[in-house]
Amino acid sequence: MFLRKATDDDLELIMAWRSNPLVYEGFYSQTAPLTWEEHIIWWYSRNQDWHQFIILADGHDIGVVTIVQCDNWSPEIGFYIGEVSLWGKGYGSRAVGLAEEWLKEKGYVQTHTTVKEDNKRAISLLKHRGWKRAGNARKGELRFEREL
Numbered sequence: 001m002f003l004r005k006a007t008d009d010d011l012e013l014i015m016a017w018r019s020n021p022l023v024y025e026g027f028y029s030q031t032a033p034l035t036w037e038e039h040i041i042w043w044y045s046r047n048q049d050w051h052q053f054i055i056l057a058d059g060h061d062i063g064v065v066t067i068v069q070c071d072n073w074s075p076e077i078g079f080y081i082g083e084v085s086l087w088g089k090g091y092g093s094r095a096v097g098l099a100e101e102w103l104k105e106k107g108y109v110q111t112h113t114t115v116k117e118d119n120k121r122a123i124s125l126l127k128h129r130g131w132k133r134a135g136n137a138r139k140g141e142l143r144f145e146r147e148l
């Protein structure tokens, strides 16, 4: 399993994944399938501190890891497995592990993420990987941190 940089060629796949209610239920600010306009605006609003990767497993694209705030001493990792039939098989955990490694190799010593407080699967994944709860983020959302 490995991460590759996402490109414009991945826009349609990412649109499809992010429009699945099972997936966007885990996102804080998305409550409906995306429109192309929203998707394109989001894609091109990226800046230099935003790194988006496609997760590859057994030769297939299965999800996304996003690493943002790289100008901060503790960048943020975001993640989802877009192929929902593959949930519960350890892919999410391994993908977060690859993101942790990517940051560690660049010299970062801490990372953080935020998850909705009802996102049991993501919370189990983070705890399993040694992430620690570090208070709250937005309303209904928890902050987790991990030393690298």
Ligand SMILES: CC(C)(COP(=O)(O)OP(=O)(O)OC[C@H]1O[C@@H](n2cnc3c(N)ncnc32)[C@H](O)[C@@H]1OP(=O)(O)O)[C@@H](O)C(=O)NCCC(=O)NCCS
Binding pocket: 022, 023, 024, 025, 026, 027, 078, 079, 080, 081, 082, 086, 087, 088, 089, 090, 091, 092, 093, 094, 114, 115, 116, 119, 120, 121, 122, 124, 125, 126, 128
């Ligand atoms: C959250 C998400 C990424 C999890 O992906 P996944 O591939 O199902 O995750 P994993 O299989 O690695 O982990 C899921 C479960 O297995 C457990 N697990 C994984 N590897 C394990 C291991 N080696 N040993 C024991 N438990 C393990 C996790 O702790 C977790 O526990 P649970 O059974 O209580 O749910 C996926 O459900 C998803 O994309 N959700 C929608 C988007 C989202 O919520 N993203 C995160 C917040 S933005």
